[in-house]
Amino acid sequence: MADISQESGTKSYAATPDDKAAKHAEAIAHFKKRNKFGLYFWIPMVWLLFVLFCAVFAPLFGLPPADEIDWMYIKEGPNEVHWLGTDSLGRDMLSRIIYGGRVSLTVGFAAPFIGVGLGLILGMIAGYYRGWADEIIGIAIDTWLAIPGLVILLLFSVVFGGSLFMVCFSLGLLFIPTAARITRAATLNYAGREFVLAAKALGASDFRILTKEVFPNIIWPLIAFILIDIPIAIVIEGSLSFLGLSVKAPTPSWGGIIAEGREVLSTSPHIAMYPTLVMFLTVLSFNLVGDAIRRRLADVREGAI
């Protein structure tokens, strides 16, 4: 749409009615096709469903437990007993990766919802009431932003320990500032609209205005934001477990397996590379699927206004 170079008028629709109809159909098809779900949506979607399936039904596959040591196979590459080989302690890589996926996916889904939920409330209050509420929330957010996210997580893991719940919760806290900012900006935008003034003129309560007039309008950017956050949460959890500060060992997690693999990178690269590949594909898939859904949402929104 913003193409600044196509103005020479070289395009033209053909003269005969048939040609014209064909061109017409082509132009419309092109427009409609723009944000249809294509292969870039479905292939990653299939992968995600596969990973999700494995993680949920992991105990049913008859895999060796993730912390069981097989003395026959230590640091072995893929073989018929251990499909993806074993790590330096002789634990089954496939099992470890699948069980590690449980942690990543749980955190990936839970943290953004926690963060966006809290950010939504703060952002709406700041954007709607302005004044000192806005000022205080603004300072709180700036403070939160001034400490690197990873440092906050490190502090939390030191202070509260590494349960899965704490990891989800403290990671969720990291999403508050951005979620609150997005909500605040959207709320500001809508709170100045005339339909909100009209509701005020009718004597509507603030609660009614926020829930009925503002909220339905700002929920879409936040859903889009959650979609972006899922892969980010997985990546951060990976970083944390890479540093050994996520869920406590011996519970496997992708970052932790990669960290172990790094030690023996030159001799047994498969230990680092398999979880790296799985994690990369999963994060990429979440990104691609999220992007496709966001485009569709944008289309729906454009159509609705």
Add this chain to the structure above:
Amino acid sequence: MRYLLQRFQRLLIVLAAVTFVTFLLVNVLPGDVAYEIAGMDSSEEEVQQIREDLGLNRPILVRYGEWVGGIFTGDWGRSYLSDEDVWESITDRFPVSFELMILAQILALTMAIPAGIVSAFRPNGRGDRLIGSVAFASVSMPSFMTAILLIYFFALYLGWLPATGYEPISSGLWENLRPMILPALSLALVEWTVLMRTLRVEMISVLQENYIALARAKGMPNYRILLVHALRPSSFSMITLLGLQVARLLGGTIIIEQIFGIPGVGRLLIHAVYTRDFIVIQGCVTFFALAFVTANFIVDIAYAWLDPRVRTGGAHG
């Protein structure tokens, strides 16, 4: 000018809040350093004695006041474990982290700006889709993953660059830069996508502005429209982001310094975390916040320089 003063005020408040929050987290919550120092098999009396020695028995606000007072006089305390001066150990290591961050940011910008302009020039065109795909792959890799892949390929497989290590600048510029390339690249490969996307989105909307239409109507060539008319007004969000990214980069250095064995502040912090050396953690976090706040103040100044509406007090007046 009033705008900058307001920003400065805000940053001071933030700094105060950061130190307080950190202090609270580290000091009020369970996980007492005294136990750590005393060791596993110590008696309750020994722990009490250590508390007494360290002054941990006094009220929290008093200790906070003392500590904050110390920050201004350069007395950031001493490590409970190594007895090193916290301020000195941070300032010794910071130049290394700083070099790493600057290199990473330069690399990220050199990738992001041209890519963002090309993408925004023809959204959904071939260039945009190619860049978008690369960005997707790039953003899907955490920095530790990128680091491992880079080490595997460039250090272990090709043997071009060292896998770990650090050389001070005194051993020569190239000697100093060589081991920094992979770490900086690991950080940049994550950060550039965010910058690129921000620039792209803003530039697409700027290119739809009336003043761009007018520039076209004036017969200006595309390169001039993109670089002279559109780039500056499109870069505001990206500049803001540069400031915010300082926090992410600081976080990133923690992992990257660990992987590449670079003696920076990040490594100091992670070591302190592993050993629960709270006064060092406190110092590092405060220092990070200080760095962040300073960077953002510089961004605010850059903003005023870039946007005449801010400079002349038109928009925010």
Add this chain to the structure above:
Amino acid sequence: MGEIILDVQNQRTAFATGRGLLQAVEGVSFTLERGKTLGVVGESGSGKSVLSRSIMRLLPGTAITGPGSRVLLNGKDLTGMTEHELRRLRGPEVAIVFQDPMTSLNPVLTIGKQIAEVLVFHMGMSKRAARAKSIELLRAVGLPQPDVRVDQYPHQLSGGMRQRVAIAIAIACEPDLLIADEPTTALDVTVQAEILDLLGRMVRERNMAMILITHDMGVVAGRCDDVAVMYAGRIVEKAPVRELFGNTRMPYTAALLASIPRVTDPPHRKLDAIEGRPPDLINPPPGCPFAPRCRFASAECQQQVPALEGQGAHQYACIKPLNTGVAA
């Protein structure tokens, strides 16, 4: 007959949308002579702004230009030109002034730079000469203290002053054709009068041709030689200004004039509103586009799109024109 500056032949512009092809401009033809001003009036969606951008070849990527469309500027056909060739014409031969002076100037460049770059690029002036000329142009458009203003940014000027700057940019390379696209819609009435006076003076002094696009019948009434009324992408009536107001033929023009509230009317006069709404340009009705809202329409009107015809300078697209008993 004076020298013909602009000759638009059968201009058709459409946009691809999700619902289908939107025909924004459909078969528009007219010529414009040097020194003359053509007013183009229409309501929103009538295609008047798309027409101006079609003439400038400044359409977005989704636009499609119909076959047989030709725009001749000083005898040169713009339709087949490359982007590079067009760039050489924009500025020196055709220039445009946009509606909203708040957004049509670049907020981060001084107004001096925005004028000077045109002079440097098209006239090959040195930066120093371009700056001197910019100050001179700002003086010509009535900007007070031009030598101070030249270094200011757009946000330091009021709306009316910005529109003067936009006019200075437009006339910098002495174009033959000036397109003013709703140049005063965003301005207050008192400023509007000043800007319209300025545009008129520029056209006279520099002997340009001007297309003045507006939704306001009051604006064209006093400031144009000829007026073209657009409806649903077509010109439905075109005549010298007095003829159009005094001897209106097209029922749409008449209805539009009747629906305007006037300061000379007594309070509470019921206005003759046009019922209904303009047709959907994706699925236009057969026949005359105004027929569904026209009180004189009959079955005949809905069969065929009437051509723009008439004696001499007064043309209209209607098979049942008004005032036929009266001599033109």
Add this chain to the structure above:
Amino acid sequence: MNAHSGEIDTFLSIDNLTVEYPLGGGKRVYAVTNFTAHVKRGETLGLVGESGCGKSSAARAVMQLPRPTGGKVTLDGQELTGLRGKALQAARRRFQMIFQDPIASLNPRQTIRDIVAAPLEIAGIGTREEQTRRVAEMLDLVGINSEQALERRPHEFSGGQCQRISIARALILEPDLLVCDEAVSALDVSVQAQVLNLLEKLKTELGLTMLFISHDLAVVKHVSDRVAVMYLGKLCELADAETIYRHPVHPYTRTLLSAVPEPDPDADRAVMELIPGELPSPVNPPSGCRFRTRCPYATELCAREVPQEREIAKGHIVACHHPLIN
């Protein structure tokens, strides 16, 4: 104040209305200063002026959105500026407002039924069925086919139709006062005429009192019984519509009128010249008469003294040291 001779049947009285917004740094915008006007029941007062003259601020202040900085607004004997909380919310059903942007006036995520029923819901009137029935009646009254409209959303309607829906929402609680803030300015002429006719019709049928704000002098004349002209937050002139348009005495009113582009090629296009220059900022208004910096008749007196409002003929109020009385 005494210039506005106390009318016995005043329905809406606006006394010394002042609206100021803090800007930070101790500065403030003087949007409206000591504006006084009285409106009789069933009367329409037009409020005209150019952008920045404070007419919209005045309208919002009358609506208590937000409450004015100073002055009194009294509706039918009830002082609105004195009401708080629940009492104000309850009083709100008696005065309603229509805004400029027809699309932005309606929540894009709600159906037309929900939008128009909202006043009833807030006031807690009727069951859901009764509300729907009432909404349908209102829609039919403003010329929207209720059968087709109820379950649709605003984007399916044109600007003119959206404005009709806004009117239906504003009138469903049968208010006494309707404030129209540039209510037809965003519409095309042909649609504008439809909406103006509708407003006139409803006003007569429902006995509404109206405050009609617009920058368009012709539109204002069409609906107003009396007209007030504002400049930079102050009242310049107030008189009945016929008088003010035919015999304007304030230099600003005269300039404004002479600048209106008449759709008539033979109309006089000579605009009464103003002193060139910028509109002064409402942050820093000129001393004395606020119009003096651009007034061709300004004297030293105008800089020194704020002109008092004077009644130069019955109901004709002007605030000028040198009114143009022939």
